[in-house]
Amino acid sequence: MSAQPGRHRPRRSGTAGPRPGRWLLAALAVVVAWLAVGGIGGPKVGGLSSVQRNDQAAFLPASAESTKAREVAERFQEQSTLPFFVVVEREAGLTADDRAAARRYVDSIPSLTLPGAPQVTLRSLLAGPTVAIPSPDGKALLVPVTVDSSKTDTEIDGVKPVGAIAEALRTQRDTVLSSSGLQAYVAGPGGFTADLVKAFGGIDGVLLLVALGVVLVILLVVYRSPVLPFAVLATAIFGLAAAGLVIYPLAEGGHLTLSGQSQGILSILVVGAATDYALLLVARYKEELHDHESHWTAMARAWRGTVEPIAASGGTVILGLLCLLLSDLGNNASLGPIGALGIVGAMLAALTFLPAVLLLAGRRIFWPAIPRVDHVHAEDGIGAPTTPSGAAARPGMWGRVAGLVGRHPRRAWVLSALGLAVCAAFVPVLRADGAPQSSYFTTEVESVTGNKALARHFPGGSGSPVQVIVPAASAAQVAAAVRGVDGVASVVPLTDQAGSTGGGRPDQGQPPKVVDGRVLLQATTTPAADTPAAQGVVRGIRAVVHPISSDALVGGIAAQGLDSRDAGVHDLRTVGPAILLVVFVVLVILLRSAVAPVLLTLANVLSFAATMGVFAVLFTWVLDYPGFDPTVPLYGFVFLVALGIDYSIFLMTRVREESRRRGTREGVLVGLAVTGGVITSAGIVLAATFSALGVLPLSFLVQIAFIVAFGVLLDTFVVRSLLVPALVRELGDRTWWPSALSRRG
Helix, strand or coil: CCCCCCCCCCCCCCCCCCHHHHHHHHHHCCCHHHHHCCCCCCCHHHCCCEECCCHHHCCCCCCCCHHHHEEEEEEEECCCCEEEEEECCCCCCCCHHHHHHHHHHHHHHHCEEEEEEEEHHHCCCCCCCCCEECCCCEEEEEEEEEHHHHCCCCECCCCHHHHHHHHHHHHHHHHHHHHCCCCCEHHHHHHHHHHHHHHCCCHHHHHHHHHHHHHHHHHHHCCCCCCCCHHHHHHHHHHHHHHHHHHHHHHCCCCCEHHHHHHHHHHHHHHHHHHHHHHHHHHHHHHHCCCCCCCHHHHHHHHHHHHHHHHHHHHHHHHHHHHHHHCCHHHHHHHHHHHHHHHHHHHHHHHHHHHHHHHHHHHHHHHCCCCCCCCCCHHHHHHHCCECCCCCCCCCHHHHHHHHHHHHHHHHHHHHHHHHHHHHHCCCCCCCCCCHHHHCCCCCCHHHHHHHHHHHHHCCCCCCCEEEEEEEHHHHHHHHHHCCCCCCEEEEEEEECCCCCCCCCCCCCCCCCCCCEEEEEEEEEEECCCHHHHHHHHHHHHHHHHCCCCCCCCECHHHHHHHHHHHHHHHHHHHHHHHHHHHHHHHHHHCCCCCHHHHHHHHHHHHHHHHHHHHHHHHHHHCCCCCCCCCHHHHHHHHHHHHHHHHHHHHHHHHHHHEEEHHHHHHHHHHEEEEEEEHHHHHHHHHHHHHHHHHHHHHHHHHHHHHHHHHHHHHHHHHHHHHHHHHHHHHHHHCCCCCCCHHCC
């Protein structure tokens, strides 16, 4: 007959003996080893930004049409290029003095030096001559500054060339143009990349400091100790250092594609996961200290009790992240192993460094609330509670929640599921079919402002044409067909005198340049090249070109955006089911049940759908975002399902442990009471760390921050606290079918 959950069950106390010398030495050795890891890996983490790649074209698969087009287009030029667009405007119309100032500015560009590397001039980086192109309305000039991208891929004397070129152009603009009352902006692909790199510049310092600061405040509240929180923070920092030790050389050698967003997510992921694992270990350790005089014995029991859920949780997240390797987009695929290595670092630090520190410090690390041997436990507040002396015990908050679930299980799960379903009903509001570059930043940046100015005075795709590469024999027919596509402003062939494809105007009086029997046509679109509308034009161009020539290739910036969007949709449809399968299999193995994994997986999916419904309403109807990249729901799914399952594992492994002694209906209440506090703390920590992504002025990271933070809190306070325990309470031992635990009498 199972014991009442509220009745105290004394646990065997460990004997207070002398500190084991060999284990003391082992703990010291572990701490010293981690100090070495931190000393070597810390600088590697700080240097990750130097091996970033944030070029959209670098992420596309080799099979993408725009990738093939880019490779062929490079044969039409002596080198690959990156264009900066300097847009000069005066709303009242340009004067003769304005044009003279613009000429002085253009003439000065080759002699400009890079800030931080004064020995390098732009002349050594330019891919061709620079000219000023007047707008049809006479109110603006476009100055394409095209640089050799092969010379800007790596740092020059510790300076990032793309950002330095933009800074040099903007500084000279302030000197020559702005003083004349002209408005001028450095925009285009080069300007946008420079602003993107600048936005990611906060990853190395600001993001990590904010995340650690937020976690520190939460831990101080949770532990009410001035010492213990720093041990937990050190665990997270050393876990990140261990990950950086491996990721840096892989990214430097080109084996991993590290983007700015991947680096930001890595830092947040490691800090959040390491802190969650630390919370679980410390909670179990503190629980055992109430039963054992020897903190060595207490740690041994706590470590054995938490290694399985931590390993299972971390393993599930690792396998879920590795599912991203199925992605077509390189940045998505690389995030898989990058995040997995981060989780490995977090697990190793939480299971080795933190126990060693706790053992060396003893009970004093909890000061001033030092746990004593009193045989008082969280589950003493459930049912008919008594203390070891027989007096009535006052139930804690999670004891009261467990009691509520125990008394009204059906009401709890029905209302919870209904509320989640209502939120999920708004998922169709979400438009994850791409977003214009103008919405990439949460603040106004010069490249976006400049692109808007460009669109006011020139066709939207000026300077960034769609590249149509066709056999020379069918070039005229293809050009005529492309001109008939809605949204195409002009079509001209590249000539020997035209210069770069992103630079000057092709000379229509010259014959087309023929390379390997092919001609490159440049189609300028009416909508800006970085918008979903331009991607629609590309789709229309491909529809008319491919029937004429099966060998035709359509590329360019708009085509890259379209191919990235299509690849993102593919990734979502491929990776999502793979992650669900991995999670389900891990839960079956861990819980040795078929019913519990189904219940937990469905609860996870419902929680994710509810989160995306709330996100869609808030960001579409309230914040008025024009659209979202397909990778937003993909990343949201990966993190909410893979990380959210952590709390299912923390809860259900303890429920299974208690069910062996008490039966499932009582065991789930004890499991909820015992783990409720640590799961809540872990959820708040993880939500807070991901919220720190909001300090970077990038819409994508702000969106991911909200999805993960809100989703984790929803999972913590509704799914793991009410929905899952209430369903398990109602199912009883059938939860564990077909294992022997389901056949308890």
